[in-house]
Amino acid sequence: MSAAAQPWGSALPHRAPDARPDGIRPLRVVDAPARRRRPRRAFGVIAVVGAFVIAGAQMALSILTTQGAYEVAALTQQQRDLTYQSQILYDEVAGLSSPQYLAANASALGMVIGDAPSYLRLSDGAFLGAGEMAGGSASIDAATRGSVPNALITGTPLFTDPDATIAEAPVLDAVMGADGTVSDTPPPITDGLPTPSTH
Amino acid sequence: MTTRTTRSPRRRTVVALAVVLAVLAGFIVRLVDIQIVNADEHVADSIENALGGSQTLYGARGEIVDEQGDTLAGSILLYDCQLDPLLITQIDTQILDGTSSRRPWIEVSDDVAEITGQDVAAVRAIVADALAENPHSRFAYLERRVTTEQYRALADLAMPYIVCVPHPARAYPDGAVAGNLIGFVGSDGTALEGYELSANSCLAPTEGSRTFQRGKDGVLIPGTEKVQAAEDGGTLALTIDRDLQWYLQQLIGEQVQDMGAQRGGILVVETKTGKIRAAAEYPSVDPNDPLASELDDRGNWIFRGTFEPGSTFKALTAATVVDAGGQNTESTVVASSQETFANGARVRDAFAHPAYAYTLTGVLIDSSNAGISKFSEKVDAQTRYDYFQRFGIGEGSAVSFYGEEQGVLRPSDQWDNQTLYNTSFGQGLTTTMPELAGAYAAIANDGVRMPLSLVESCTAADGTVTTPDLPEPERVISEDSASQVRAMLENVFLQASYSPQVAIPGYRVAGKTGTGEKVDPVTGGYKSGVYYTSMVGFAPAEDPEYLVVVTLDEPTKVTSSAANATAFQKAMTQVLKTYRVMPSTTSPEVLPKFG
Numbered sequence: 001m002s003a004a005a006q007p008w009g010s011a012l013p014h015r016a017p018d019a020r021p022d023g024i025r026p027l028r029v030v031d032a033p034a035r036r037r038r039p040r041r042a043f044g045v046i047a048v049v050g051a052f053v054i055a056g057a058q059m060a061l062s063i064l065t066t067q068g069a070y071e072v073a074a075l076t077q078q079q080r081d082l083t084y085q086s087q088i089l090y091d092e093v094a095g096l097s098s099p100q101y102l103a104a105n106a107s108a109l110g111m112v113i114g115d116a117p118s119y120l121r122l123s124d125g126a127f128l129g130a131g132e133m134a135g136g137s138a139s140i141d142a143a144t145r146g147s148v149p150n151a152l153i154t155g156t157p158l159f160t161d162p163d164a165t166i167a168e169a170p171v172l173d174a175v176m177g178a179d180g181t182v183s184d185t186p187p188p189i190t191d192g193l194p195t196p197s198t199h
Numbered sequence: 200m201t202t203r204t205t206r207s208p209r210r211r212t213v214v215a216l217a218v219v220l221a222v223l224a225g226f227i228v229r230l231v232d233i234q235i236v237n238a239d240e241h242v243a244d245s246i247e248n249a250l251g252g253s254q255t256l257y258g259a260r261g262e263i264v265d266e267q268g269d270t271l272a273g274s275i276l277l278y279d280c281q282l283d284p285l286l287i288t289q290i291d292t293q294i295l296d297g298t299s300s301r302r303p304w305i306e307v308s309d310d311v312a313e314i315t316g317q318d319v320a321a322v323r324a325i326v327a328d329a330l331a332e333n334p335h336s337r338f339a340y341l342e343r344r345v346t347t348e349q350y351r352a353l354a355d356l357a358m359p360y361i362v363c364v365p366h367p368a369r370a371y372p373d374g375a376v377a378g379n380l381i382g383f384v385g386s387d388g389t390a391l392e393g394y395e396l397s398a399n400s401c402l403a404p405t406e407g408s409r410t411f412q413r414g415k416d417g418v419l420i421p422g423t424e425k426v427q428a429a430e431d432g433g434t435l436a437l438t439i440d441r442d443l444q445w446y447l448q449q450l451i452g453e454q455v456q457d458m459g460a461q462r463g464g465i466l467v468v469e470t471k472t473g474k475i476r477a478a479a480e481y482p483s484v485d486p487n488d489p490l491a492s493e494l495d496d497r498g499n500w501i502f503r504g505t506f507e508p509g510s511t512f513k514a515l516t517a518a519t520v521v522d523a524g525g526q527n528t529e530s531t532v533v534a535s536s537q538e539t540f541a542n543g544a545r546v547r548d549a550f551a552h553p554a555y556a557y558t559l560t561g562v563l564i565d566s567s568n569a570g571i572s573k574f575s576e577k578v579d580a581q582t583r584y585d586y587f588q589r590f591g592i593g594e595g596s597a598v599s600f601y602g603e604e605q606g607v608l609r610p611s612d613q614w615d616n617q618t619l620y621n622t623s624f625g626q627g628l629t630t631t632m633p634e635l636a637g638a639y640a641a642i643a644n645d646g647v648r649m650p651l652s653l654v655e656s657c658t659a660a661d662g663t664v665t666t667p668d669l670p671e672p673e674r675v676i677s678e679d680s681a682s683q684v685r686a687m688l689e690n691v692f693l694q695a696s697y698s699p700q701v702a703i704p705g706y707r708v709a710g711k712t713g714t715g716e717k718v719d720p721v722t723g724g725y726k727s728g729v730y731y732t733s734m735v736g737f738a739p740a741e742d743p744e745y746l747v748v749v750t751l752d753e754p755t756k757v758t759s760s761a762a763n764a765t766a767f768q769k770a771m772t773q774v775l776k777t778y779r780v781m782p783s784t785t786s787p788e789v790l791p792k793f794g
Binding site: 065066068069070072073084087088090091092094095097098099100103113115116117118119128129130131132139140141142145146147148149150151152153 | 269346350374375419420442448453481483485488491706769775776782784
């Protein structure tokens with residue numbers, strides 16, 4: 001069986017060297033050159049498959065990246081919409097945290113700013129301060145004489161009195177006496193006992 | 200041995216290789232040229248000619264916050280919306296031809312007017328006027344500075360001829376609270392007043408840019424985006440407390456109205472640190488709407504107004520003679536209500552009285568001009584000048600507020616015979632509220648004058664904190680002298696006629712009033728019957744923590760400094776409550792008025 005007939009053979013045809021004791025190689029006619037080894041089909045298949053795999057992988061990667069770009073675009077759009085929403089909300093609540101609004105709301109509830117404070121020291125129970133009772137009137141009139149304007153909330157209704165704004169003073173029921181003290185006569189009950197509205 | 204036949208293919212290989220290498224080298228050179236040498240040019244070309252785009256990125260202007268970190272000035276976005284009148288007519292024509300199914304402008308303008316709050320006729324007139332002027336007009340402002348909500352509503356109309364451009368703007372959530380300090384920016388974003396202007400380098404953002412390329416469907420091509428991020432402006436923290444600032448602005452507003460005054464101001468200083476906790480004035484400005492205030496009211500009057508102080512300077516003269524003239528709280532002079540001095544100067548008191556043997560305390564309690572003039576002779580004029588200067592009179596303050604004024608204190612060798620005595624009770628010189636506050640704060644702070652400050656720090660976007668450079672604290676009078684002057688000032692508030700009005704139950708308070716004459720710019724003399732009244736004091740007197748100055752310009756209902764008493768008492772009460780200063784547990788030492 002010749003090497004040519006053995007396509008999956010593994011070696012060149014083995015030729016034992018003609019060794020002579022005198023070390024002189026005799027001249028002889030050269031054989032026809034050995035036929036080149038045929039490349040094995042496996043390498044070819046591997047190369048072709050490899051090329052397809054690489055191309056496929058690249059395409060898949062490219063698709064993924066492009067898909068990512070669309071996702072990024074969608075998320076960017078979403079982010080933009082949310083930014084608009086947060087801006088709209090910021091505009092809506094701007095000014096509601098201002099001291100003017102807080103004070104106007106508090107006085108709509110009938111709250112007053114007290115005078116000099118007194119303190120009870122917990123460590124020894126000592127009473128510090130003059131201990132005078134707070135008067136019935138506030139030291140400033142934030143409700144009807146607001147002198148610190150705020151253009152952001154001029155027309156915003158008060159939380160505690162939706163009919164009033166900081167610019168237009170809420171009308172307090174006349175619980176206070178003329179001298180600023182709390183009246184002895186309670187206001188008449190018309191709609192039954194007042195109950196707090198709870199959630 | 201090589202033969203011709205073996206040489207020939209080898210040469211061919213070498214030649215082929217050389218050719219391939221040469222071509223490759225050519226490509227490499229060109230590649231380097233395109234990708235590295237002229238890269239910028241090609242990138243610019245690609246952006247200009249191809250589907251590229253670029254965008255300026257705007258950073259947000261920094262916030263101004265108060266001591267607690269509450270926002271006094273913040274950044275928002277408004278939008279300038281514009282119309283394309285030509286496109287409107289083109290679309291309307293298409294609608295008439297039946298080639299467009301959009302809604303006609305006559306309908307859309309109704310919606311637009313409803314969104315922007317404009318009159319429908321006005322909206323239509325914008326387009327009509329633009330076309331009348333130029334039939335090919337492609338630009339007309341619909342409305343400037345619309346809110347995000349309005350802008351989104353306009354965008355939802357999906358009309359190609361409405362375009363809105365974002366416009367960074369400022370919002371001041373607390374309105375006029377600290378408006379005279381913060382200042383404001385113009386509609387074009389230029390800082391115009393107050394800290395918006397003077398701290399612009401802290402607040403201003405740095406612009407960035409973004410370049411990119413898009414596919415046909417408008418989606419960004421991956422890997423083509425280059426972003427140079429914008430840098431937001433820094434946060435400027437002030438030393439003021441906004442709730443206290445609001446209360447005092449409301450208070451001084453009521454007081455100015457009640458007293459029929461032209462203006463009024465309240466300044467609160469933490470004596471141990473020199474930090475200004477409130478600087479309230481009336482009339483004030485709402486930075487959201489500066490045009491609503493008169494031009495004169497849009498600035499700052501506390502830092503830019505100078506006035507002749509009057510009697511508040513008697514305490515500075517008293518401090519001088521105690522510290523350098525060997526006097527004490529019970530040293531006496533004999534003074535009647537009208538005194539003529541050896542150099543011919545004549546000094547009169549505000550009320551008639553016989554010759555009293557006044558103690559230095561008594562001189563301050565009765566605010567005797569004649570008495571303090573006599574005491575002023577215990578030291579020479581130069582010493583008095585030096586002490587005024589060390590108290591910071593005529594120097595302005597370390598705040599260096601934008602456009603801050605300084606009082607005028609002439610050198611003592613320029614004092615004439617009358618001015619020599621007049622300066623001892625605060626005439627013949629001018630000062631400012633911060634100078635007066637700084638001087639009294641030195642007395643309150645054991646004789647050491649702390650530099651006043653209004654800015655806590657500037658925090659840059661990267662977190663770097665910069666604090667303002669302030670001069671070193673300066674000792675003006677000795678600790679003992681300061682303690683004696685404090686005792687006298689406490690007795691002023693205990694024994695003066697207005698004592699009940701300034702008393703704060705539970706606390707020991709010390710202070711002094713001042714009634715300054717006002718120069719009539721027409722005649723050059725003093726105005727008759729109107730004054731610049733002031734009251735300055737600190738509490739608790741035994742260990743002062745806060746100092747309050749209240750001034751009124753030309754009160755008419757009560758023309759004397761008693762006009763300030765109510766406002767001072769309420770202001771000091773609120774300050775003590777805000778900072779939880781504990782009531783006094785000791786009693787004041789009552790000093791004799793007469794010797």
